Amino acid sequence: MSSDRIIFRDVSKFYGEVLGVNRVNLEVAPGLTGLVGPNGSGKSTLMHLMTGLLRPSRGSISVLGIPPDRPEELFRLVGYCTQYDSFPNGSTGISFLRQTLALHGQSKVEADENSWAALERVGLTDAAERRIAGYSKGMRQRIKLAHAHCHGPRVLVLDEPLNGLDPMGRAEMIDLFTEFAREGRHVIVSSHILHEVDLISDGVIMIHGGAIVAEGEIREVRGEITSHPIQVLIRCDRPHAVASRIFELEHVVEARVLEDNGLLVRTRNADDFFTQLNRIVLDTGVIVETVAPADESVHAVYDYLIGETAGGGTT
Amino acid sequence: MSAATHDSSRVWRGQIWTIAKNEVRRNLFSRRSFAVYLLVAMPLALMVLRALFMPSGMRANSTHAVTEFAEVFHIFFLRFVIFFANAMIFVRLFRGEILERSLHYTLLAPIRRDILVAGKYVGGVLSAVLILLPTTLLTYLLVYLPHGAGGLEIMMSGSSLGHLVKYLFIVVLACFAYGSFFMLAGLFFKNPMVPAVLFLGWEILTPFLPALLKALSFVHYLVSFAPVPVSLGAFALLARPVSWWVAVLALLLSSAVLVFLASLVARRLEVTYSVD
Numbered sequence: 001m002s003s004d005r006i007i008f009r010d011v012s013k014f015y016g017e018v019l020g021v022n023r024v025n026l027e028v029a030p031g032l033t034g035l036v037g038p039n040g041s042g043k044s045t046l047m048h049l050m051t052g053l054l055r056p057s058r059g060s061i062s063v064l065g066i067p068p069d070r071p072e073e074l075f076r077l078v079g080y081c082t083q084y085d086s087f088p089n090g091s092t093g094i095s096f097l098r099q100t101l102a103l104h105g106q107s108k109v110e111a112d113e114n115s116w117a118a119l120e121r122v123g124l125t126d127a128a129e130r131r132i133a134g135y136s137k138g139m140r141q142r143i144k145l146a147h148a149h150c151h152g153p154r155v156l157v158l159d160e161p162l163n164g165l166d167p168m169g170r171a172e173m174i175d176l177f178t179e180f181a182r183e184g185r186h187v188i189v190s191s192h193i194l195h196e197v198d199l200i201s202d203g204v205i206m207i208h209g210g211a212i213v214a215e216g217e218i219r220e221v222r223g224e225i226t227s228h229p230i231q232v233l234i235r236c237d238r239p240h241a242v243a244s245r246i247f248e249l250e251h252v253v254e255a256r257v258l259e260d261n262g263l264l265v266r267t268r269n270a271d272d273f274f275t276q277l278n279r280i281v282l283d284t285g286v287i288v289e290t291v292a293p294a295d296e297s298v299h300a301v302y303d304y305l306i307g308e309t310a311g312g313g314t315t
Numbered sequence: 316m317s318a319a320t321h322d323s324s325r326v327w328r329g330q331i332w333t334i335a336k337n338e339v340r341r342n343l344f345s346r347r348s349f350a351v352y353l354l355v356a357m358p359l360a361l362m363v364l365r366a367l368f369m370p371s372g373m374r375a376n377s378t379h380a381v382t383e384f385a386e387v388f389h390i391f392f393l394r395f396v397i398f399f400a401n402a403m404i405f406v407r408l409f410r411g412e413i414l415e416r417s418l419h420y421t422l423l424a425p426i427r428r429d430i431l432v433a434g435k436y437v438g439g440v441l442s443a444v445l446i447l448l449p450t451t452l453l454t455y456l457l458v459y460l461p462h463g464a465g466g467l468e469i470m471m472s473g474s475s476l477g478h479l480v481k482y483l484f485i486v487v488l489a490c491f492a493y494g495s496f497f498m499l500a501g502l503f504f505k506n507p508m509v510p511a512v513l514f515l516g517w518e519i520l521t522p523f524l525p526a527l528l529k530a531l532s533f534v535h536y537l538v539s540f541a542p543v544p545v546s547l548g549a550f551a552l553l554a555r556p557v558s559w560w561v562a563v564l565a566l567l568l569s570s571a572v573l574v575f576l577a578s579l580v581a582r583r584l585e586v587t588y589s590v591d
Contacts, residue, residue, distance in 0.1 A: 053586040075425035086416035102333045103424035
């Protein structure tokens with residue numbers, strides 16, 4: 001059955017008696033999805049399951065309608081950049097990609113063209129003829145990315161793809177991922193660097209202890225966390241005036257005036273708050289510079305859902 | 316045949332050939348081939364030493380060369396060199412990539428696992444044949460040439476050349492048979508050298524086993540093609556020789572069964588380098 005989703009149905013994976021992931025139910029839509037969780041939470045296991053490098057102990061997986069145990073169909077659509085930092089002995093950058101594309105059934109000419117195009121996209125053309133064994137960590141990361149996308153897959157699964165890249169390299173790769181996502185592909189990126197996931201992701205999957213703790217768009221996920229009131233940061237010319245009115249609202253639990261004309265409000269009902277804030281602004285005549293959610297980020301959501309129990313592992 | 320079927324068969328034939336070529340390249344030209352070359356150099360070195368230190372009386376007696384080669388082939392070449400060369404080549408087809416932590420690249424290609432197994436097996440057979448046939452040929456030359464003109468005359472005679480063809484045929488069949496066993500062992504066992512040594516023990520003991528058990532070894536069928544029989548001692552039990560077509564069929568069928576089993580194991584193969 002054709003589908004544009006990646007679907008996990010009640011998937012568990014055990015390594016002997018050790019739990020990898022437990023009863024995962026997921027539906028991933030096209031776009032850029034961040035997979036976030038502390039070390040050992042099951043991110044790589046989930047990606048391995050998606051690509052058939054691991055078999056589920058129970059449950060079923062489908063990637064755009066194809067089960068991962070049909071590699072001959074799956075890998076025409078999927079590219080996977082793993083965390084493994086090893087390569088076939090003696091390979092050069094270009095020979096590694098040509099070899100990959102030959103296995104895809106491409107002719108020599110076609111494989112050559114696509115290999116150079118992939119190397120160009122990751123900025124490795126100068127080092128194409130050099131042995132991968134002599135590449136720096138960042139270059140090895142780039143060649144793995146080139147390997148994952150050289151055949152033009154519809155789904156890109158990237159396990160910690162920004163590891164080892166310098167800041168410029170990270171920015172280039174982030175641009176590349178967003179470009180892939182804009183082209184209508186699935187791009188699933190695992191990372192422990194939350195602000196990067198926050199920058200690039202349309203949606204997020206949070207995993208902890210082998211279980212999915214949250215899934216969806218950041219705003220939706222944040223909205224479902226009722227135990228922590230939503231924080232809104234307002235910058236205006238008279239924050240004290242706004243604060244005094246805001247205190248009257250029933251759902252507001254805190255309003256704190258900050259330096260530089262800032263006002264941080266914590267509310268249990270964001271929708272009502274924004275409606276009532278409009279009225280307050282009109283009534284008081286304050287000049288508002290910005291109104292923005294202060295904790296509608298992957299970082300904040302991660303802290304609320306995982307950080308308190310996990311005690312680190314991400315930055 | 317529909318166009319789609321024809322197209323998919325063209326794709327998998329291409330994939331088998333691509334994988335096989337890679338394996339040949341790795342087995343013949345990489346660092347990992349060094350041990351195999353060292354192994355196959357042993358009979359050649361022995362034959363060179365034999366030629367250098369051969370007593371003149373023996374050198375003049377060229378008729379012995381036929382039995383000398385038969386003994387070297389049966390006792391040393393077939394049961395040791397061919398066996399371990401195949402073990403080294405075929406065990407590493409999968410295990411080598413697991414140890415190198417690069418198997419996932421192959422598994423991330425759009426290839427059916429049984430096609431992958433077939434490609435690696437073909438590559439292994441080609442590599443083993445490309446290494447072992449010239450070695451057999453050189454050993455053959457090094458047995459006959461020290462006998463001078465008499466040795467050369469016997470070597471080039473019709474019957475000796477017929478013998479050579481039969482020996483080469485045994486080498487090719489041995490690569491098919493042992494190769495399938497070792498490829499399966501490489502997929503199934505974390506340390507395939509343990510079953511390899513046990514299997515070697517079984518193959519060496521074969522002449523001393525009753526007929527029913529002899530049938531469960533490869534060497535029993537392989538020696539049935541040998542043009543010159545060799546006595547393996549007073550305790551060897553004689554069995555009715557196997558006809559050539561039964562031997563070929565038994566070796567090829569058992570190889571096919573082992574390759575099929577390997578493809579079943581490959582279908583369930585997971586990438587867990589940390590525990591491999």
